[in-house]
Amino acid sequence: MEKVIEMRGITKIFPGVIANDNVDFELRKGEIHVLLGENGAGKTTLMNILYGLYQPDKGEIYVNGKKVNIKGPSDAIAMGIGMVHQHFMLVHNFTVAENIILGSEPKTAFGFKIDYKKAIKDVKELADKYGFNVDPNSIIEDITVGQQQKVEILKALYRGAEILILDEPTAVLTPQEIEELGQILKNLVKEGKSIILITHKLKEVMNMSDRVTIVRRGKVVDTVNTKDVDMDTLAEMMVGRKVNLVVEKKPAKVGDVVLKIENLQALDHRKLPKLKGVDLEVRSGEILGIAGVDGNGQTELVEVITGLRRATGGRVILKGNDLTNRAPKEIIEAGISNIPEDRHKHGLVLKFSLTENAVLGQHDKEPFSKGIIMNYDVIREHAKKLINDFDVRTPNEEVHAGALSGGNQQKFIAAREITKDPELLIATQPTRGLDVGAIEYIHKRLVEERDKGKAVLLVSLELDEVMALSDRIAVMYDGKIVGILDADKTNEMELGILMAGGTLNKKEGEHDKQ
Amino acid sequence: MINNKTKNVAFNALVKKAIDVLMFPLIAILLGLFVAVFFVMWAKNLGFIDGTATLFSAIWEGTFGKRANFIETLVAMTPLIFTGLAHSVAFRTGLFNIGVEGQFIMGMLAAALIGLIPGIPAPIHVTLVLLGGLIFGAVWAAIPGYLKAKVGTNEVVNTIMMNFIAMNVSNYFVKGPIHREGSASSKMILESAQLYRFLSPSERVNVGLFIGIALIFVIYWLLWKTTIGYELRAVGLNMHAAEYGGINSKKNIILAMVISGAIAGLGGAAHVAGTIHKAHQLVGFTNYGFDGIAVALLAKSHPIGVLFSSLLFGGLNSSARILQKFRIPKQIVYIIQGIIIIFVAADYIYKWLKEKKKKEAIKNA
Numbered sequence: 001m002e003k004v005i006e007m008r009g010i011t012k013i014f015p016g017v018i019a020n021d022n023v024d025f026e027l028r029k030g031e032i033h034v035l036l037g038e039n040g041a042g043k044t045t046l047m048n049i050l051y052g053l054y055q056p057d058k059g060e061i062y063v064n065g066k067k068v069n070i071k072g073p074s075d076a077i078a079m080g081i082g083m084v085h086q087h088f089m090l091v092h093n094f095t096v097a098e099n100i101i102l103g104s105e106p107k108t109a110f111g112f113k114i115d116y117k118k119a120i121k122d123v124k125e126l127a128d129k130y131g132f133n134v135d136p137n138s139i140i141e142d143i144t145v146g147q148q149q150k151v152e153i154l155k156a157l158y159r160g161a162e163i164l165i166l167d168e169p170t171a172v173l174t175p176q177e178i179e180e181l182g183q184i185l186k187n188l189v190k191e192g193k194s195i196i197l198i199t200h201k202l203k204e205v206m207n208m209s210d211r212v213t214i215v216r217r218g219k220v221v222d223t224v225n226t227k228d229v230d231m232d233t234l235a236e237m238m239v240g241r242k243v244n245l246v247v248e249k250k251p252a253k254v255g256d257v258v259l260k261i262e263n264l265q266a267l268d269h270r271k272l273p274k275l276k277g278v279d280l281e282v283r284s285g286e287i288l289g290i291a292g293v294d295g296n297g298q299t300e301l302v303e304v305i306t307g308l309r310r311a312t313g314g315r316v317i318l319k320g321n322d323l324t325n326r327a328p329k330e331i332i333e334a335g336i337s338n339i340p341e342d343r344h345k346h347g348l349v350l351k352f353s354l355t356e357n358a359v360l361g362q363h364d365k366e367p368f369s370k371g372i373i374m375n376y377d378v379i380r381e382h383a384k385k386l387i388n389d390f391d392v393r394t395p396n397e398e399v400h401a402g403a404l405s406g407g408n409q410q411k412f413i414a415a416r417e418i419t420k421d422p423e424l425l426i427a428t429q430p431t432r433g434l435d436v437g438a439i440e441y442i443h444k445r446l447v448e449e450r451d452k453g454k455a456v457l458l459v460s461l462e463l464d465e466v467m468a469l470s471d472r473i474a475v476m477y478d479g480k481i482v483g484i485l486d487a488d489k490t491n492e493m494e495l496g497i498l499m500a501g502g503t504l505n506k507k508e509g510e511h512d513k514q
Numbered sequence: 515m516i517n518n519k520t521k522n523v524a525f526n527a528l529v530k531k532a533i534d535v536l537m538f539p540l541i542a543i544l545l546g547l548f549v550a551v552f553f554v555m556w557a558k559n560l561g562f563i564d565g566t567a568t569l570f571s572a573i574w575e576g577t578f579g580k581r582a583n584f585i586e587t588l589v590a591m592t593p594l595i596f597t598g599l600a601h602s603v604a605f606r607t608g609l610f611n612i613g614v615e616g617q618f619i620m621g622m623l624a625a626a627l628i629g630l631i632p633g634i635p636a637p638i639h640v641t642l643v644l645l646g647g648l649i650f651g652a653v654w655a656a657i658p659g660y661l662k663a664k665v666g667t668n669e670v671v672n673t674i675m676m677n678f679i680a681m682n683v684s685n686y687f688v689k690g691p692i693h694r695e696g697s698a699s700s701k702m703i704l705e706s707a708q709l710y711r712f713l714s715p716s717e718r719v720n721v722g723l724f725i726g727i728a729l730i731f732v733i734y735w736l737l738w739k740t741t742i743g744y745e746l747r748a749v750g751l752n753m754h755a756a757e758y759g760g761i762n763s764k765k766n767i768i769l770a771m772v773i774s775g776a777i778a779g780l781g782g783a784a785h786v787a788g789t790i791h792k793a794h795q796l797v798g799f800t801n802y803g804f805d806g807i808a809v810a811l812l813a814k815s816h817p818i819g820v821l822f823s824s825l826l827f828g829g830l831n832s833s834a835r836i837l838q839k840f841r842i843p844k845q846i847v848y849i850i851q852g853i854i855i856i857f858v859a860a861d862y863i864y865k866w867l868k869e870k871k872k873k874e875a876i877k878n879a
Contacts, residue, residue, distance in 0.1 A: 015868070308757060329760030338758070346758040351751045356744070360759035364741045372740040 002029040003065065004163055004194050005050065005081075010059035012045055019045040020056070021218040027163065032185055032195045034205045034226075036238055037215035039433045040406075043198045044086075046215070047165050050196075051083045052076040082156025083165040088148050090140050097123045097136035100155045126154055130187045144500075145293060146177035153184070164188065165196045170204055172294050175463065175496035182208050200238070202231045203464075214238055239436045249447045252471040255284035258455035259305075259424050264314035266304045274300045276479035277314065282424065287446065287456040289470030289487070291463055293499050297479040298459045299341060302428050305457075306338050307331040319423060332361050335423035339414055339430050341459075343406070347413040350402035354394060357401045358383035358416060390415035391441070407438030414442055418449060425449055428459040443469060463495060477501050539812050539819075542857035543826065546850040553846055572840040576833025583836060588719045589789055591828025593618070595726035596781020597806025598813060598820040599733050600774045605815040606737060607770035608750035609662075613655055613673025615803025616680030617775040619796070620654045621647030621782025623684045626692060626793035629703025629786065639706040643787050644725075644780060651779015652772045654680060659771025663764035669771070677803075681796050688793050700793040709788035720788030727821065729777065734817040736773075746770050778803065805831075808851060811858050827851065 005027035012020040019042045027033050035043045048054045050061065052070040061068055063079050070076050076083070090099050097120045106115045106122065123136040132150050140148060149169060156164055170178045185195055185208060197209060205212055206226065214221040214237045221237050235243045259282040268274035275297050282288045292298055303309035305316055307328035315324045323331050340346035348357050359368045359379050367378045383397040390411045394404055401409060410430065417425065427446060431439040446469060450456050460466050466473055467487060474484045475498035483498045494504060547569075555565035571579075577587045597614050604611035611617075624646035634642065658672035692700040709720045737743035748756040749766040757763050781802070786793055809827050813819030830851060834844035 306758070327760070327762065328757060329762070332760045340758060345752070345754045347755065349748050349752045349755045352748070360748070360755065363744050363759070369741050372742055374739060374741055374744060376739075 003027070004029050004063065005196075006062040006065075007046070007050065008060045008062070010046060010049060010056045010061075012042075012049060012054060012056050018218050020049070023059070023215070023218070023220050025213055025220065026223075027194050027196055028211075029194050030189050030192055031210040032189060032197060032208055034197045034199060034209040034212045035215060036199060036202075036205055036212050036234065038200055038238060038435050040435075041215045041238075042218040043215050044167055047083065047167065047196065047198060050076070051081060051165060077159050077161070080160055080162035081165065082159060082161030082163070084149065084152040084156060084167065084169065086167045086171060088152050090148060090151060092141045093139060095137055095139055096134055096143070096151050096154075099140060099151055100136075100158050102155075104159060123154065123158070126157055130157070130184060130191065132184065144177075145172045145295070146174070146180070149173070149181070150184070157188075161193070163194050163196070165198070167198045168200075169197065170199065170201060171461070174293055174499040175492045176500060178204070201464075202234050202238075205234060206231060216240055235436070243436050244440065247443050247447060247468045249469075250451065252287075252450065253285045253453070254471070255453060257281050258284050258319055259457065260315075260317040261305070262315045262317070264301070264304060264316065265312045266300050266309055267312060268300060273312075274479050275304065275311075275314075278476075278479070278481055280474060280481055280484075282455045282457050284455045285450060285453045286471040287450050287458055287469050289458045289460065289466035289473045290476050291460070291466045291473050291495055291499060292476035294461050296476050298461075298476055299428070300479075301476070302338065302341070302426055302459055305331075305426065306336060332420075337417040337420050337422035337425050339410075339417050339425070339427040341428040341432070343409050343413055348401040348409060351400055354387070354392075354397045354399060354401055354404075354412060355380050355383040357412070358386055358397075360416070362420065386412060386415035386419060389419070390445070407434045410434055410438060410442065414445060418445060422454070424455045424457060426457045426459070429461065430458070431460075431462075431465060463492060463499075467492070467495075475499055535814055535816070535819075538861040539814070539823070539854075539858060542812070542854045542861070545857055546853035549853050550846050550850045553849055554842055557843055557846075558841065568840060569842065569846070572837050572842055573830070573833050576836030577829035582717075583832065585713065585717050585719045586832040587825070587829045588723055589828075590832040591824045592719075592723045592726055592789065593781050593785045593802040594805055594809050594824035594828050595723075595730065595820060596777055596784065597803050598809030598824050599726075599729060599817060600778040600781070600803075601806045601810035602813065602815040602817060602820060603733060603737070603746070603777065604770055604774040605810060606750050607746045607766060608753070609659075609767065609770055609774075610670050611655060611673055611771060611774045612670055612807075613658060613676045613803075614774065614778040614806050615799050615801070616673065616677035617651035617654045617778035618782040618785075618800065618803045619677075619680040619684050620650040621779030621784075622786045622793050622800075623680075623687060623782075624650035624779065625707070625783035625786035626700045626703060627687065629707035629791075630692060630701060631707075632704060634706060636706040639704070640709060640787060643703070643707045644783050647783020647786075648776045648780045651782065652776035654779065655771040655775020656768060659768040659775075662771075663767045677799065681799065684793060685796055688795050692793075694792070698795045702792050703786065707787055708791060709784060711788070718789050720784075722784035722788035725784055726781070726824075729780075730817045730821055733777070737817070742769070778806075808855050812854060 003026050007023065007025040010020050010023040023046055025046065035046065037043045045054065049056050050070070052072045052075050061070060068079060091102065100123050101119045106118045107113065108115045120136045127134055132154060134147055134150050140151065153164065169181060173181065188195060199205065209226045211223060211225055212234065213223040214234065216238060261278055261280040264275050264278040265273065266275040278301060290298055300309055304311045307326055311324050315322060317323065318334050318336060321334055323334055344350060349360065355376070359382065362368055363374065367375060368382070369375060380397060386392065387394060387397060392408050392411045392415065394408060404412065414430065430442050430446070446456055446458065458466065458469055470487045472484055473487050473490065473495065474481045475495060477499060478501060483504065485494065497504060551562065551566050551569055554560065554569045555562060558565065558568065560568060576583050578584050597618060600614045601611060625643045628643045628646040654676060658669050658676055661667045661672055662669045688700045694701045709722050711717060711720045713719055737747060745756065745761045745766050746769065748759065748761055749763045753763045805827055809820060809823045812823040830847045834847045837844050837846060
């Protein structure tokens with residue numbers, strides 16, 4: 001078969017990391033080729049090189065058999081390579097058509113004016129050809145994330161892309177939207193396009209691809225035909241050892257209500273309503289998972305509970321204690337621990353030592369301090385205990401938190417928050433960007449806390465994670481909880497419908513949408 | 515045994531950190547002197563060896579070589595300890611308090627005013643003078659601190675404006691109510707308000723120096739051994755994480771400004787009470803507050819470092835006079851200071867770039 005892309009011996013070194021180490025990669029015409037690897041394995045770096053965003057330190061690239069030197073994205077586009085990034089690059093107050101033509105606008109006869117009529121016609125034709133269901137005249141901020149992604153793909157096609165690179169395209173989609181994307185990709189391949197898909201999700205590899213190249217720590221492990229392998233084999237190749245894909249847990253022993261949220265409302269950073277009346281209960285001995293597409297109010301909900309954002313209405317009650325709009329300090333003291341979404345921004349002071357980070361949130365409590373005087377001997381012992389108990393890999397407790405790997409940073413934060421022995425443990429995206437080993441470990445500790453009778457509130461964008469850990473799943477859509485389901489009595493399709501704002505017929509109309 | 519091991523680990527980390535921290539400032543100083551040699555060669559038409567010899571002997575004589583000069587070095591160093599510390603506290607909390615100059619002036623004014631009140635016994639009078647300076651400085655810094663915390667105005671802009679207000683407020687009093695006829699300054703403060711000159715009444719070095727040195731250790735203790743310092747530093751390094759940890763960042767921004775201003779004001783009061791015994795009419799700024807920026811930068815905002823960098827800058831300032839005796843333009847001193855700061859700044863830029871590159875690498879790997 002004809003090779004459209006061939007990358008030979010690509011090496012890219014960043015200070016302190018070899019992102020790509022002598023990588024070979026090829027893409028055949030008309031195939032969907034997955035680049036599979038854990039976060040930080042070097043997948044995105046390799047594709048950024050192909051798209052001209054980085055220059056390789058070593059290695060050669062061939063496009064359609066010709067050796068090329070890609071100096072920037074404009075070169076790549078000229079060669080028919082298009083890339084859809086994980087974070088979309090769209091102008092939010094422009095229409096779909098305006099976004100698609102941006103940078104290569106059709107002009108009227110004298111070249112002074114943009115020919116919008118032609119633009120809209122072109123976009124419509126293109127969308128119809130590949131079965132995209134988008135209106136060229138809608139404004140970007142009014143359409144769903146799934147549709148925005150289609151606009152990104154159309155943008156690449158409009159520029160004449162024959163080769164499409166999609167970076168983690170399913171991260172922001174509901175299960176139904178993922179299926180739709182799969183169909184679109186198949187249509188594109190039928191038209192002779194070739195597609196590279198970057199992902200770390202095994203299920204998508206199995207469903208969508210023809211071939212897989214597995215990358216681990218900057219090196220290619222192997223390239224295989226998808227139909228010749230199964231998920232377990234792929235997981236093992238990706239991680240380098242046998243992996244347990246399911247979380248083991250005993251049935252929940254559910255107790256009293258620990259956290260009660262009533263009709264909670266709040267604004268987002270643009271002062272627009274983001275939480276529109278959230279009702280929720282978390283009981284001791286259970287993990288309540290919140291599922292939802294990114295941006296439906298999950299982050300704001302956790303911020304309001306932990307006191308970092310003001311509620312404009314409603315109440316947050318912990319064991320009968322009204323905590324609404326109290327200071328973060330009082331909320332911590334009341335017994336809420338939080339493994340935050342962004343460990344660099346919220347979880348750690350990166351330039352503090354681990355010792356200093358070990359008491360963040362408790363630094364003014366005995367035995368760590370008395371009056372204003374801190375007792376560093378006790379604090380150091382505490383830090384050592386956290387490091388030992390949670391198997392944090394670090395030379396010692398005096399190094400800066402920033403010197404640790406992401407997985408070890410997260411373990412350290414989990415250690416600190418769990419060791420506080422809280423009434424309620426909140427974990428927001430607790431495994432984002434971690435390798436499989438660290439994910440397994442964090443999951444195990446969360447289940448342990450639940451078994452000890454703690455209430456655990458898990459917020460995650462990874463539906464698999466929510467389904468694997470939770471006892472009950474609350475689906476959040478447009479600032480409301482639109483359904484609460486038992487984890488063992490539901491499935492991905494049901495959750496997907498709710499995540500997209502739909503309703504389940506069998507549910508009573510309590511949470512009806514419009 | 516375990517405790518011993520911990521101490522070893524801590525000690526090794528400390529040594530490594532010390533080398534890491536000290537290397538750049540030392541290189542910066544050496545380079546500054548080295549470049550200055552070329553200016554001396556050019557100005558005096560000397561060879562490299564003669565130029566080096568002339569410059570170094572002049573600076574040596576001007577700073578430590580003679581008793582009188584050494585005393586003047588200590589005198590010049592004293593206010594820089596205060597202003598350097600004031601900047602360090604602000605830097606550690608992520609603030610740039612350019613208003614140290616104005617807070618220093620307010621401290622001087624407080625001392626010049628309170629120092630005139632008759633009939634107070636000496637120890638109480640001196641204490642009142644220092645306390646007055648401390649409060650004037652603290653209030654002067656609290657205003658922009660409060661505005662930053664509550665309204666979000668930029669402390670750099672506000673403190674610069676506060677500097678000019680301070681200068682004019684001071685001039686109003688010095689030219690008006692407390693003006694001494696036929697002079698460009700205020701009346702002499704009473705003897706009971708003066709800080710003790712421990713060598714002799716005519717030699718200007720005074721216990722203000724020891725107050726400054728003691729303050730260095732107080733600030734070190736405050737920053738690294740107390741919850742107050744923990745919170746200030748946490749806010750300075752990562753405000754979001756601090757708030758997540760229950761630390762009120764607004765309160766700490768105001769507190770940092772108040773502490774910084776109090777130190778500067780105390781320095782100003784000690785300067786009047788110990789060294790000059792009156793407040794001068796100000797045509798321009800005293801520059802002690804601005805030189806403090808350089809002192810704090812070279813010290814990497816570390817209180818102990820302030821001791822050495824204020825000695826260096828104080829020494830260079832006091833040797834400027836002596837250089838002229840050697841027919842070296844005194845501007846050479848400022849060239850040296852400038853070059854040191856450029857290299858220290860280069861270190862910051864270098865670290866910033868390294869950090870940025872590292873972050874990008876992590877993001878894109």
